Amino acid sequence: MTTHWEWRAFGSVSPAFLARFNNLSAPFGRSIQRVVDEYLWIPGVEVNLKFRQGTDWQDGLKFKRFERQSGELEKWTESMDEIFPFPLSDRAWALLLAELKIPGAGQLSPPTRSDRDASLKFLQSIEPRTRLVAVVKERSFRMWHSDGNVRLELAEIVSPRKTTSVGFEVWEPMERLDDAASIALLERAIFAMGIRNEALRPMNYLEYIKASN
Numbered sequence: 001m002t003t004h005w006e007w008r009a010f011g012s013v014s015p016a017f018l019a020r021f022n023n024l025s026a027p028f029g030r031s032i033q034r035v036v037d038e039y040l041w042i043p044g045v046e047v048n049l050k051f052r053q054g055t056d057w058q059d060g061l062k063f064k065r066f067e068r069q070s071g072e073l074e075k076w077t078e079s080m081d082e083i084f085p086f087p088l089s090d091r092a093w094a095l096l097l098a099e100l101k102i103p104g105a106g107q108l109s110p111p112t113r114s115d116r117d118a119s120l121k122f123l124q125s126i127e128p129r130t131r132l133v134a135v136v137k138e139r140s141f142r143m144w145h146s147d148g149n150v151r152l153e154l155a156e157i158v159s160p161r162k163t164t165s166v167g168f169e170v171w172e173p174m175e176r177l178d179d180a181a182s183i184a185l186l187e188r189a190i191f192a193m194g195i196r197n198e199a200l201r202p203m204n205y206l207e208y209i210k211a212s213n
Contacts, residue, residue: 003067003077005182007190009200010208012166013154019197021154023054024142025125031072032138038116039209040123041131048076048206051132060085061092061119065200070183070204087113111157133209148172148181150189160212166195 013021033054039094040049048064063082067075084092088110097105100123100157109128111118139155151171156162168189177185190196203211 002172002176003075004170004172004185005073005075005179006072007068007186007195007196007202008165008166008204009072009168009195009202010157010163011126011198011200013166013198013200017194020193021142021152024144025151026141027143028141031138034136034138035138036136037205038133039133039139039205041209042123042127043129044101044102047099048204049096049099051119054188058083061088061096063095070179073183073186075079075179075182086115086119087117096123102126133213135205135209137165143171144168144189144193145185146188148154148185148188150185152189152193160209163208164200166198166200167209168193168195177184 015064016027035052035054037169038051038053046066047160050062050064052059052062057139061084063079065077065082067077069075082095082186082209088096092111094106097108097110111122114122120132124151131213135157137151137155137157142152142154144150144152149170153165153167153169155165155167157165170177
């Protein structure tokens, strides 16, 4: 879990790309992982917030923070310190309420020992515009190597509408690359895999959800 650069797009891919993808190494295994991400859609909140199921060690409330953009590439921060299993802790609620930007939110008393349903009910009571949008996907990973590592994710999305998502993410957990090196590494992987020749539209998950509604 790092601060890293990534590229993501949605649409469809060709059999030729699937063949290139499947020929890459699979350090996490070749099994397909089914994940349910329930995005908290709250007007004015810029953090990627979701309730996740299906990954064990990342299940619960997860924060993913946008840092900056360079063309189609985006820099995000994900931290194990900001993944909270249910029931939500006091720190989880403190971070979540801070993102709502509601006057006096810090003085509110969220429910103790709250599961997913109780947490959502409380959020909707203080911000009625809060929506939960479920993204159901089956995903697999491969690794591209060339003077650096890029993790590729291929996800078949079932809901809210059927589509394919492809993600490229700099994967250097033991070495912190600077922005220029990360961008160059991603561009090499994108070019080598020919992904820009596919019928895909670059966007992140929050933009995909917005386009789906």
